Amino acid sequence: MVELISWEQALIRSHQKLFVRSFHGAPFAPGFPKCGPGWRRIVIKLVDRVSNAAADYPVRFVQISEKWGRLEIYWTAKVGLPQEVEHAIDEAVALAEAASVCTCSSCGAEGQLFSDYGCLVTACVDHARGTPVLTPLGFANAHIVREYVETDIPIARCRRYDRTLDAFVDVDPEALL
Numbered sequence: 001m002v003e004l005i006s007w008e009q010a011l012i013r014s015h016q017k018l019f020v021r022s023f024h025g026a027p028f029a030p031g032f033p034k035c036g037p038g039w040r041r042i043v044i045k046l047v048d049r050v051s052n053a054a055a056d057y058p059v060r061f062v063q064i065s066e067k068w069g070r071l072e073i074y075w076t077a078k079v080g081l082p083q084e085v086e087h088a089i090d091e092a093v094a095l096a097e098a099a100s101v102c103t104c105s106s107c108g109a110e111g112q113l114f115s116d117y118g119c120l121v122t123a124c125v126d127h128a129r130g131t132p133v134l135t136p137l138g139f140a141n142a143h144i145v146r147e148y149v150e151t152d153i154p155i156a157r158c159r160r161y162d163r164t165l166d167a168f169v170d171v172d173p174e175a176l177l
Contacts, residue, residue: 007040008033015047018054018061031061035071036105042071045166046096050075053088057081069113069120069133071100087148094145095168098161102141110163142171 005013012019012029019029033043043064050059059081062074073093081089104111104124111122116130123129141161145168146154159168 007037007044011044011047015051018047018051018059021060031064031075034065035100036066038104038106038108038111039066039071039100041108042096042099042103046073046092049092049095050089053085053092054081055085057085059089066100066105069101069105069122071097073097083148083152090146094143095161095166098141098143098145098168099163099166102161102163143168 012032019031020027021030022028033039035043046064047061050061054077058078060076060078062076064071064073066072073096075089075093077086101113101122102111103109103122104127105122106127107124109124109126111124111127113133113135114121114123114128114130115133119130120133121129141163143159143161144156145159147157147159148154158171160171161167162169
């Protein structure tokens, strides 16, 4: 008999070090992805990026879930990580969260934020419910993200997420005024 498993279960099986813990001898995965199927590609790419960055360090996902119409991602490490590893994980998380803001959580097509009686959801035109949340001109996909000038000095930088490149591009904050 063939065992049917969800994409989330398959992801956890292939990256057990990032997800599975033990509580009183029973395995569990608190970071089990809880989001729409449209964000599957984003979550898989996030996990691959974190897996590559973390290498053999004890990094675990604490939560991957949908909140306020975007992915919320939390992770932890049992020991101090080299700064370049921590920064690479932070960048992977920031990219995934930014991608979710412009990707339909139902189908993965390009989307935008909608408000449905106070519930926020990112959706394409076909899956939209409620009314679009208006973004001031020039602010679409703009994010304030932490960047490191030197290994230990964080600065806040305004960057725009480019969905086609799956990357951040710098934005002059003055251009947003």
